[in-house]
Amino acid sequence: MSVSYIPESVKMRLWGKAAGRCQYEGCNKPLWLDSLTQCEFNTAYIAHIIADKPRGPRGHETLSEQLASDITNLMLMCDDHHRLIDKQDVDGHPVERLCKMKKKHEERIELVTSITENMKSHVLLYGGNIGEHTTPLNWKDTTFAMLPNRYPDENHAIELSLKNSSFYDNQAVYWTIESEQLKNQFRDKVKGKLESSENKHLSVFALAPQPLLILLGTLISDLYPAEVYQLGREPQTWKWRDEYDGFEYEVIEPIEIHKKVAINLSLSATIDNSRITNVIGGDTSIWTITIPSPNPDFLKGKNQLRQFRVLMRGLFNKIKLIHGEDSVIHIFPATSVSTAVELGRVWMSKADLPLSLYDENKKIGGFQYAFSIGK
Known part of the structure; x- marks a missing residue:
């Protein structure tokens, strides 16, 4: 326990850097609130990383006195974790570990509190x-x-x-x-x-x-x-990973041009063209968008999603030019959540051809027509 005097100005700065929460890793408990009664009052303890006395927990002959009221040596903690580091498990909490906890907590608080008003966003959840x-x-x-x-x-x-x-x-x-x-x-x-x-x-x-x-x-x-956003599989998180290039999208154009046209989206899995012609007929021009190794976790970065948007915008224009303004595009998708949504976002109702959408369902043994969008 601390026995030295800590100036109020230092205490206030520490409270600010910790955002009034316990800085022990994984705790983050609010220290202005009693969890049982929900009454608001100060429940915080100020812990020393290097004890303020040489014989205290992690004490040092010279540094204890020098750092007794230094904010870099102080942590805001709840009662449980203050007791843990100073009495119950001193050996398990060396200086290096506590310094790392303090640094990580204060960096996180700085990151979150630096967000400004123009960074607000409405969260939209859709689950079918x-x-x-x-x-x-x-x-x-x-x-x-x-x-x-x-x-x-x-x-x-x-x-x-x-x-x-x-x-x-x-x-x-x-x-x-x-x-x-x-x-x-x-x-x-x-x-x-x-x-x-x-x-x-x-x-x-x-x-x-x-x-x-x-x-x-x-x-x-x-x-x-x-x-x-895209729900990643390894690890399973909605948070975008670091920018990742890794592959280039490939567009395989049809050999023959028919009035009937389809897009084969072979990104999360490979769709054989025969599975498309079995549904809508052999007199179909199939444009395929694929990558070297289609797999369910192919999309890893926002840059890949931006590339897909650009590709689809250009492909919608090209198909309309080649197949005519009275055609319909049949979409057979094996792709990710975010690319499916972005395909819809780049489609322009007044400029692009109507879409007929299909869904693969194993219970019926292949693709089935779902619904159409557009004229």
């Missing part, structure tokens, strides 16, 4: 039924993924979903109900909020069958600034 499993989205995990570039405009998300649905994606009626529900909820919950708010930015987190993700993208479009 996939197979026989519902897909709840976690507010805590999704909002953490936004930091430090954005932070939530409100303490709750805009949720678009068909909760407790008794319909599943192998049923034709599912597509009609879910697509209409999505459009209605977007109109009521998103457009109304954005039109009445100074902040128009959306942070989008979605898990749903791919035709619905594309539809969501068309509703957001480029009218609203948005960042679309």
Whole structure:
């Protein structure tokens, strides 16, 4: 326990750097609140990394006196962790470990509190039924993924979903109900909020069958600034990893030009063209977008997503030029959540060809028509 005098100015600076929370790793307990009674009062202890007396925990013959009231040697802690480092497990808490805890905590607080007003974003969560499993989205995990570039405009998300649905994606009626529900909820919950708010930015987190993700993208479009997130598999997190290039998208053009046209999105898996012609006929020109090794976790960085947007914008224009303005593009997707949403966002309702969307379902043995977007 500290026996030395610590000036009030130093205590105030320490409280500020710690944001009034315990600096022991993984604790972060608020030290202005009693967890049992919820009464607000000071429950903090100021701990010394190097004890203020040579014979104290981690004491030193000369540094103890020199650093007794130095903020670099002080940590804000709850009672439990103050006792742990000074009495119960002194050997397990050497100077180096405590310094690392302090540094990590204060850097995190600095990062979070440096965010300014123009970095606010509305959190948009969309979860549909996939197979026989519902897909709840976690507010805590999704909002953490936004930091430090954005932070939530409100303490709750805009949720678009068909909760407790008794319909599943192998049923034709599912597509009609879910697509209409999505459009209605977007109109009521998103457009109304954005039109009445100074902040128009959306942070989008979605898990749903791919035709619905594309539809969501068309509703957001480029009218609203948005960042679309991807749930990574290794590790499983919504937070974007460091910028990663790793591959170039490849566009394989059709050998023969027909009036009927399809896009084969072979990114998370490879779709054989025969699986497309089995559904819509052999007189089809198939444009394939792929990568060297299609896999479910192919998308790792925002730069790859930006490249996909540019590619799709150019491909929509090219297909319209080659196949004519009265054609329809049939979309067969095996891709990621974020690329599906971004495909919809770059599609322009007034300029681009209508889309017919298909979904692969193992229960019916292949692709099925879901719904169309556009004229």
